[in-house]
Amino acid sequence: MKRSRQILLHDAFRVGIALKAADGLLEIVGGVLVWLLTPSTATRIVHLLFRHELAEDPRDFVATRLLGASRTLARRKAFASAFLLSHGLAKVVLVVALWFNRLWAYPLMIAVLVGFVFYQVLRLAQGFSLMLAFLTLFDVLVIWLTWHEYREQKRLRATRVDGDGRLR
Numbered sequence: 812m813k814r815s816r817q818i819l820l821h822d823a824f825r826v827g828i829a830l831k832a833a834d835g836l837l838e839i840v841g842g843v844l845v846w847l848l849t850p851s852t853a854t855r856i857v858h859l860l861f862r863h864e865l866a867e868d869p870r871d872f873v874a875t876r877l878l879g880a881s882r883t884l885a886r887r888k889a890f891a892s893a894f895l896l897s898h899g900l901a902k903v904v905l906v907v908a909l910w911f912n913r914l915w916a917y918p919l920m921i922a923v924l925v926g927f928v929f930y931q932v933l934r935l936a937q938g939f940s941l942m943l944a945f946l947t948l949f950d951v952l953v954i955w956l957t958w959h960e961y962r963e964q965k966r967l968r969a970t971r972v973d974g975d976g977r978l979r
Contacts, residue, residue, distance in 0.1 A: 820956065845888060906920075925954060928947055
């Protein structure tokens with residue numbers, strides 16, 4: 812019973828970090844696009860993608876939020892690009908290290924995600940967002956899975972080392 816629980820938790824950990832890697836790659840792509848696109852091009856792309864929704868309802872929630880975001884990004888282009896690139900690169904590097912069971916990456920991933928959660932909770936306190944709440948809960952789950960996997964990896968390494976510090 813305990814072995815099947817361990818396998819389930821390990822698999823959930825792998826899925827969680829794979830999703831974090833995909834998120835990191837999307838952030839990298841987004842950071843590059845923010846850096847390369849002009850503000851007017853970004854606004855035109857949003858208008859093009861959501862023209863039907865805006866024609867039906869000029870106050871469409873998603874479309875108006877994206878238009879607002881494109882205008883905000885235009886004003887803060889360098890910050891937005893650096894933010895997305897740094898977050899994306901951090902996630903991808905840490906996920907690769909975790910995938911190869913680098914012990915140093917587990918506590919670092921936990922620390923990085925705790926920082927993200929702290930920031931996200933501050934943002935949620937300013938104004939509720941269902942998507943941000945979901946992302947925050949997902950990050951908390953990945954923190955717990957990472958902590959559990961870290962403990963398991965340390966236990967496995969301890970059982971493979973004999974009294975002289977050599978691998979068995």
